[in-house]
Amino acid sequence: MFSINNIIRDNIKNLTPYSSARDEFKGEASVYLDANENAYGSPLDKQYNRYPDPLQYKVKKRLSEIKGVPPRNIFLGNGSDEAIDILFRSFCNPGVDNVILVPPTYGMYEVSANINDIEARKVLLTDEYQLNLEGIAEAIDSHTKMIFICSPNNPTGNSINRDDIETLLANFNGLIVIDEAYINFSRQKTFIQELTEYANLVVLQTLSKAWGLAGLRVGMAFASEEIIEVMNKVKPPYNINEASQELALKALDNVSLVNVWIKEILEQRDRLVLNLKHFDFVLDIYPSDANFILVKTTDPKGIYNFLVERGIIVRDRSKIDLCEGSLRITVGTPDENDVLLKTLREFK
Ligand SMILES: Cc1ncc(COP(=O)(O)O)c(C=O)c1O
Numbered sequence: 001m002f003s004i005n006n007i008i009r010d011n012i013k014n015l016t017p018y019s020s021a022r023d024e025f026k027g028e029a030s031v032y033l034d035a036n037e038n039a040y041g042s043p044l045d046k047q048y049n050r051y052p053d054p055l056q057y058k059v060k061k062r063l064s065e066i067k068g069v070p071p072r073n074i075f076l077g078n079g080s081d082e083a084i085d086i087l088f089r090s091f092c093n094p095g096v097d098n099v100i101l102v103p104p105t106y107g108m109y110e111v112s113a114n115i116n117d118i119e120a121r122k123v124l125l126t127d128e129y130q131l132n133l134e135g136i137a138e139a140i141d142s143h144t145k146m147i148f149i150c151s152p153n154n155p156t157g158n159s160i161n162r163d164d165i166e167t168l169l170a171n172f173n174g175l176i177v178i179d180e181a182y183i184n185f186s187r188q189k190t191f192i193q194e195l196t197e198y199a200n201l202v203v204l205q206t207l208s209k210a211w212g213l214a215g216l217r218v219g220m221a222f223a224s225e226e227i228i229e230v231m232n233k234v235k236p237p238y239n240i241n242e243a244s245q246e247l248a249l250k251a252l253d254n255v256s257l258v259n260v261w262i263k264e265i266l267e268q269r270d271r272l273v274l275n276l277k278h279f280d281f282v283l284d285i286y287p288s289d290a291n292f293i294l295v296k297t298t299d300p301k302g303i304y305n306f307l308v309e310r311g312i313i314v315r316d317r318s319k320i321d322l323c324e325g326s327l328r329i330t331v332g333t334p335d336e337n338d339v340l341l342k343t344l345r346e347f348k
Helices: 057-067 080-091 108-115 134-141 160-170 225-234 243-253 255-276 300-309 336-343
Strands: 073-076 100-101 119-122 143-148 175-179 201-206 219-222 283-284 292-297 326-330
Touching: 057 073, 057 143, 057 225, 057 283, 073 225, 080 108, 080 143, 080 175, 080 201, 080 219, 080 225, 100 108, 108 119, 143 160, 160 175, 255 283, 255 292, 255 336, 300 326, 300 336
Parallel strands: 100 119, 100 143, 143 175, 175 201
Antiparallel strands: 073 219, 201 219, 283 292, 292 326
C-alpha cells in the first residue's frame, strides 16, 4: 500500500520550514515594517518593493477554476523543472534511493536525479514508444521512489497508453509522476481528474507550452494535499516572483486565445506532416500529440547543418537511443513553416 510516510525523507519529515514575515502575519495592515523591504518604493512605475505571496493564492485560485482541482492540490514551481527538483529533494535520499526513467524522454529528469545524487534506472520504451511494463517491474526495488512518465512524450511526441499508466498507478508503492507539459495539444485526457483515485499520482503541467509563457517560468504540480504540503515545505519561500504571478493571472483570463492557437498549431502540425513526408530524405514521421514532430531522416546531421546555415534551428535528436536519424521540429507559425518547407526543398 502506498503511504506518503513510507516515501518522504526523514530529514524533510522533521524539517521546520522557513517562516517568512508574510507567513507570520497574514492579515491586512496599513504599515508593514516586518520584512526589511524598502518602504520608499522601487525605481519602476509598477511597485515591486514588497515580497510576493509565497503560496501564490490568486494564481492557484484561477488555475483551480480552469483545471477543476482545488488550490490545496496545486503546487507552483519556477517552471515545472523546479517541481521536478523539489520532488527529488522531498522524497529521494541521496546515494540511497533510485528512480525509474523511460527513455527516450525529457532530459531534465536524469539531470535532476544526477544533481541530487539519485540513481536513474533506465528502462527503454518499446519500439512503438510505449512502456515496457515487465522491464519496469524488474527494475523496481525497495529504494525506488518515483517513476517519471512524460505523456505526450518529449521527444517522440506520442501519448503513453493510459491502461499501462493505470497499471503502474495501481501497483507501484512510490510516486508516479506524469509530465503533461504538452497535454493541451493531445487527443488524450489529462490525469488530473484521477487525483482522488490515486494517492501516489503527481501530474506536472506548465504555462511554457500552449499558454505561450515560457519566459515567465510558471510550472504546476497537481497531487494529494499531503504531497503538496511536503513540496511547499521544501521550496524556496518566494519561488514565483511578483511579476510572474501578476502576468500569469492576467494571461489565465485569456483561455479563448490559447484555444485558438492550439487549433492553429494542430492544423499546422498536420500540414507539416503532409508536406514533409514527400521528401526523399524523410523516412518516417511519428504520430504526434504535441506541438512538435519527430522526423526520421536519412541524413540528420546534413539536414541540421543545412538548416542552421539558413537561419533555421531544429533539434538534432539522432544520437539518442531509439531516435536514430531523427530531428525534432517544433511547429512554427504558418510563415515559419513555409520557410522551413521551402528551404528543405533545396536540400539535396
Ligand atoms: C516534457 C517537459 N517537461 C517539462 C518541461 C519544462 O517546462 P518548464 O518550462 O515549465 O520548466 C519541458 C520543456 O521543454 C518538457 O519538454
